[in-house]
Amino acid sequence: xxxxxxxxxxxxACGTSDKSSGTNTDKNKFSxxxxxxxxxxxxxxxxxxxxxxxxxxxxxxxxxxxxxxYDYLQSKSDADYxxxxxxLARENFDLIYGVGYLMEDSxxxxxxxxxxxxxxxIDAVVDKDNVxxxxxxxxxxxxxxxxxxxxxxxxxxxxxxxxxxSELIKKFEVGFRAGVQAVNPKAVVQVKYAGGFDKADVxxxxxxxxxxxxxxxxYHSAGATGTGVFTEAKNLKKEDPKRDVWVIGxxxxxxxxxxxxxxxxxxxxxxxxxxxxxxxxxxxxxxSEGKFPGGETLTYGLDxxxxxxxxxxxxxxxxxxxxxxxxxxxxxxxxxxxxxxxELKTFKAE
Numbered sequence: 001x002x003x004x005x006x007x008x009x010x011x012x013a014c015g016t017s018d019k020s021s022g023t024n025t026d027k028n029k030f031s032x033x034x035x036x037x038x039x040x041x042x043x044x045x046x047x048x049x050x051x052x053x054x055x056x057x058x059x060x061x062x063x064x065x066x067x068x069x070y071d072y073l074q075s076k077s078d079a080d081y082x083x084x085x086x087x088l089a090r091e092n093f094d095l096i097y098g099v100g101y102l103m104e105d106s107x108x109x110x111x112x113x114x115x116x117x118x119x120x121x122i123d124a125v126v127d128k129d130n131v132x133x134x135x136x137x138x139x140x141x142x143x144x145x146x147x148x149x150x151x152x153x154x155x156x157x158x159x160x161x162x163x164x165x166s167e168l169i170k171k172f173e174v175g176f177r178a179g180v181q182a183v184n185p186k187a188v189v190q191v192k193y194a195g196g197f198d199k200a201d202v203x204x205x206x207x208x209x210x211x212x213x214x215x216x217x218x219y220h221s222a223g224a225t226g227t228g229v230f231t232e233a234k235n236l237k238k239e240d241p242k243r244d245v246w247v248i249g250x251x252x253x254x255x256x257x258x259x260x261x262x263x264x265x266x267x268x269x270x271x272x273x274x275x276x277x278x279x280x281x282x283x284x285x286x287x288s289e290g291k292f293p294g295g296e297t298l299t300y301g302l303d304x305x306x307x308x309x310x311x312x313x314x315x316x317x318x319x320x321x322x323x324x325x326x327x328x329x330x331x332x333x334x335x336x337x338x339x340x341x342x343e344l345k346t347f348k349a350e
Contacts, residue, residue: 146179203228
């Protein structure tokens with residue numbers, strides 16, 4: 001009897017060990033998720049770019065979409081931010097991203113409640129040991145598309161459409177205006193804010209007003225609101241194929257967004273690319289290797305290839321491309337691009 005009992009105990013122990021090993025293996029797989037802002041995961045802008053970075057990490061590491069792998073939750077309103085972040089924390093994701101500066105307060109709140117979970121925020125700084133902050137020098141990339149806009153505009157009337165007026169979006173606006181000013185001080189830049197990043201109808205109406213006033217190039221930094229700017233430009237181009245009407249995209253290369261249906265025309269002059277996907281993939285890799293930069297702010301500019309002008313240059317002349325490259329070198333070599341109205345007032349392009 002003693003031998004039988006001993007054998008049973010040994011077999012039972014072996015069975016428990018195998019099961020435990022399988023569980024530990026699952027737990028050791030790094031999991032990552034993100035919460036979108038109201039623009040949604042398919043905003044053709046920074047939410048989509050962040051999700052592409054997470055997907056790339058997941059596929060490279062053999063993870064599956066869902067719990068214990070990689071996933072996202074979409075926010076329909078600001079009220080969803082805290083709820084969505086908390087839900088992912090309860091599901092024990094190892095790293096959770098909040099995409100957009102509007103999530104700053106929610107990330108701060110949940111990080112205090114979930115001190116054993118690591119968080120990251122895009123476009124804001126949250127000074128917590130379990131939060132990594134990712135920021136960009138948007139003013140540098142915006143400066144370059146400002147140069148392209150000023151040298152491509154025939155009317156010398158240029159537009160900027162922002163989502164919500166904030167310190168972040170002002171970096172896009174001010175950098176853009178500085179780029180225009182650097183190559184054509186006589187050009188006039190109209191600035192309008194839509195009051196949200198999910199208001200395509202407002203974006204369309206704003207673009208309609210600007211184009212009617214003689215503007216021929218509009219740079220948008222408005223997330224999904226920017227789709228309305230593209231819609232208006234494409235409609236005008238379809239009505240009059242000879243008309244000069246351009247949009248400068250943001251965050252991702254938005255060349256495809258400018259294609260006029262049923263024609264060979266495209267209204268995307270260029271795009272200011274902000275490589276959120278690269279930054280997210282880079283940070284997630286660090287975290288998975290046990291090198292999570294908690295309490296740190298990671299900043300990506302032209303020098304780090306974190307921002308720039310899109311590779312789609314079909315609608316830019318050779319002279320414009322050369323000018324953009326010249327100014328890019330100046331910035332990398334030390335030219336400080338203004339990020340605020342105060343800095344713009346004293347800015348000298350040299």
